[in-house]
Amino acid sequence: MNILAIDTSAAPLTIATAVDQKIIAQALDVGMKSHSVKLMPAIDTVVKQTGFKQSDIDRIIVAQGPGSFTGIRLAVTTAKMLAWTLDAQLVGVSSLAVLARNVRDFSGCIVPFFDARNGNVFAGVYQEDAAGDLQNVLQDSHIALLDLLAELQKLHQPLCFIGQGMDVYRNQILATYPDAKIVEDNIPTGQSLVDIGFKSPIVEDIDQFVPEYLRQTQAEMLWAQKQSTEVLKNNNYIQDV
Amino acid sequence: MSDVLILAFESSCDETSVAVVKNGREVLSNIIATQIKSHQRFGGVVPEVASRHHVEQIIHCTKLALKEAQVDYQDLAAVAVTYGPGLVGSLLIGLMAAKAISWAHDLPLIGVNHLAGHIYAANLVAEIKYPALALVVSGGHTELVYVKAAGEFEILGDTRDDAVGEAYDKVGRMLGISYPAGKTIDQWAHEGKDTYNFPRAMLHENNLNFSFSGIKSAVINTLHHAEQVGISINKKDVATSFQNDILDILLAKTQKALHKYPVQQLIVAGGVAANSGLRERLQQELANQVELIFPPLRLCGDNAAMIGAYAYIKYQKNQFASLTLNADPSLDFEYCNNNESLL
Numbered sequence: 001m002n003i004l005a006i007d008t009s010a011a012p013l014t015i016a017t018a019v020d021q022k023i024i025a026q027a028l029d030v031g032m033k034s035h036s037v038k039l040m041p042a043i044d045t046v047v048k049q050t051g052f053k054q055s056d057i058d059r060i061i062v063a064q065g066p067g068s069f070t071g072i073r074l075a076v077t078t079a080k081m082l083a084w085t086l087d088a089q090l091v092g093v094s095s096l097a098v099l100a101r102n103v104r105d106f107s108g109c110i111v112p113f114f115d116a117r118n119g120n121v122f123a124g125v126y127q128e129d130a131a132g133d134l135q136n137v138l139q140d141s142h143i144a145l146l147d148l149l150a151e152l153q154k155l156h157q158p159l160c161f162i163g164q165g166m167d168v169y170r171n172q173i174l175a176t177y178p179d180a181k182i183v184e185d186n187i188p189t190g191q192s193l194v195d196i197g198f199k200s201p202i203v204e205d206i207d208q209f210v211p212e213y214l215r216q217t218q219a220e221m222l223w224a225q226k227q228s229t230e231v232l233k234n235n236n237y238i239q240d241v
Numbered sequence: 242m243s244d245v246l247i248l249a250f251e252s253s254c255d256e257t258s259v260a261v262v263k264n265g266r267e268v269l270s271n272i273i274a275t276q277i278k279s280h281q282r283f284g285g286v287v288p289e290v291a292s293r294h295h296v297e298q299i300i301h302c303t304k305l306a307l308k309e310a311q312v313d314y315q316d317l318a319a320v321a322v323t324y325g326p327g328l329v330g331s332l333l334i335g336l337m338a339a340k341a342i343s344w345a346h347d348l349p350l351i352g353v354n355h356l357a358g359h360i361y362a363a364n365l366v367a368e369i370k371y372p373a374l375a376l377v378v379s380g381g382h383t384e385l386v387y388v389k390a391a392g393e394f395e396i397l398g399d400t401r402d403d404a405v406g407e408a409y410d411k412v413g414r415m416l417g418i419s420y421p422a423g424k425t426i427d428q429w430a431h432e433g434k435d436t437y438n439f440p441r442a443m444l445h446e447n448n449l450n451f452s453f454s455g456i457k458s459a460v461i462n463t464l465h466h467a468e469q470v471g472i473s474i475n476k477k478d479v480a481t482s483f484q485n486d487i488l489d490i491l492l493a494k495t496q497k498a499l500h501k502y503p504v505q506q507l508i509v510a511g512g513v514a515a516n517s518g519l520r521e522r523l524q525q526e527l528a529n530q531v532e533l534i535f536p537p538l539r540l541c542g543d544n545a546a547m548i549g550a551y552a553y554i555k556y557q558k559n560q561f562a563s564l565t566l567n568a569d570p571s572l573d574f575e576y577c578n579n580n581e582s583l584l
């Protein structure tokens with residue numbers, strides 16, 4: 001199976017091609033942002049380096065979020081459009097799971113997170129099973145770091161934190177978990193993306209595929225507070241005219 | 242020469258639209274999914290919400306556009322997309338979608354200025370004769386644009402503050418009309434009387450610029466004052482007075498521009514071009530000196546057919562974009578540099 005994998009959920013950009021789980025070519029760009037400029041040219045370069053024609057792509061794996069709202073929208077829009085127009089399979093994977101997969105040979109709980117500002121993070125908890133596959137232990141969520149640290153207490157497992165911006169969080173983490181392993185990393189590798197996406201379910205309705213924001217917009221949150229449950233049931237907001 | 246079919250994307254604000262246009266003149270399909278109902282919850286467009294809706298709608302619209310036009314990728318000559326001006330998050334969705342289709346099927350990519358699109362909606366109903374003058378009146382813009390030749394634009398004048406559509410929406414809000422308010426104010430304006438005689442800003446200044454924040458403040462003050470002293474307000478009279486004010490300004494500046502830049506055609510473009518009062522007045526006052534082109538209502542608001550119409554001009558000039566094309570939220574035309582001295 002010929003795979004194209006895409007992740008622009010945080011500052012780095014990762015594009016990879018693989019045949020099954022074997023990476024053929026990849027582009028990692030850590031130079032902050034401008035994913036909107038770099039994404040499609042990077043896909044073009046990597047796919048051509050691989051020797052694939054566009055129509056050779058059987059499956060597109062995309063990091064669906066959480067992450068930067070704009071970043072995940074760029075990747076998801078590109079991936080869903082490509083999958084649909086090329087008649088390829090589409091697979092969405094958690095951006096946090098991909099980051100967790102960067103950690104190998106750790107038998108405890110892996111806690112990948114992205115900074116979501118004001119003491120909040122997007123985080124999940126993952127653990128390798130006996131077969132070496134990553135299993136989700138705590139669902140990805142938008143959570144205060146302190147609440148996350150409290151939650152982790154219940155797991156009674158060695159912990160490995162992986163994410164960017166460790167300078168901000170290292171002390172807080174170590175204060176609660178002095179033995180925790182801390183990995184300063186936020187570059188999802190092509191291998192991590194493909195390993196997870198190869199075994200994940202295929203999206204059935206590409207049309208309806210959207211990012212996992214894990215956060216309502218501020219405007220919707222404030223609006224919803226003032227509405228009756230009757231009003232909130234209606235989600236018919238788009239009209240073809 | 243064989244027909245040039247362009248698949249066009251537009252997502253600059255709160256409409257997701259995909260169209261197929263033949264030779265820049267004929268609409269084969271023009272699918273528009275509007276988010277208005279969603280943003281009415283907030284009293285105006287919320288950018289993050291708009292971006293999210295675009296991702297939800299983009300394939301649905303593309304699918305329908307191809308189906309309705311009964312075309313396949315091999316029938317297409319190019320893929321076009323609005324890359325500015327507009328909301329950056331919104332623009333990016335159309336942009337990524339267009340790049341994906343362009344790359345997947347080896348089709349050239351064309352980046353279109355949304356305002357050029359509004360103007361070239363005219364080509365879908367008549368043939369533009371150059372030089373032409375365009376009055377662009379929309380939610381974000383109020384400009385008099387000189388269209389020297391195909392694809393050559395110069396701003397002769399624009400607004401110093403609010404856009405005319407913006408003024409309609411803000412005044413509408415004060416009158417308790419849900420967003421966007423233009424259409425309702427237009428209706429009310431035909432039912433009331435001009436009793437307030439609001440100030441006509443910059444009417445006699447010797448330039449082609451506009452200002453609409455003064456009239457907006459005048460309406461607010463009137464409403465506040467009435468509330469304070471407890472007199473009731475006839476909202477329809479306010480609407481009539483407001484619309485008359487706006488139309489006087491638009492007509493006067495357009496007259497002035499036509500005088501300085503004689504053209505055969507006046508193109509009225511953008512969402513506010515749907516205004517029936519504007520259409521009536523232009524017809525009455527200018528039809529004898531210039532050919533008027535009003536695109537039909539569906540082509541005045543944001544739509545991808547107009548993007549396909551303008552993309553055809555760039556296609557003929559071989560003005561293609563690369564896959565690095567980025568959104569440019571504040572894209573605009575160049576200003577005409579000898580304008581001041583002419584006046």
Ligand SMILES: Nc1ncnc2c1ncn2[C@@H]1O[C@H](COP(=O)(O)OP(=O)(O)OP(=O)(O)O)[C@@H](O)[C@H]1O
Pocket residue numbers: 253254326327355359378379380381382405406407409410421422423424427511512513514515516517541542543
């Ligand atoms: N009949 C009407 N009379 C006056 N204004 C109207 C009428 N119909 C629509 N409008 C106004 O048109 C505007 C929308 O136009 P359009 O969709 O072209 O703007 P936009 O795309 O938001 O802005 P821009 O094109 O400058 O980026 C709104 O402000 C709306 O109130």
Ligand SMILES: [Mg+2]
Pocket residue numbers: 355359379380511512542543
């Ligand atoms: Mg517009």
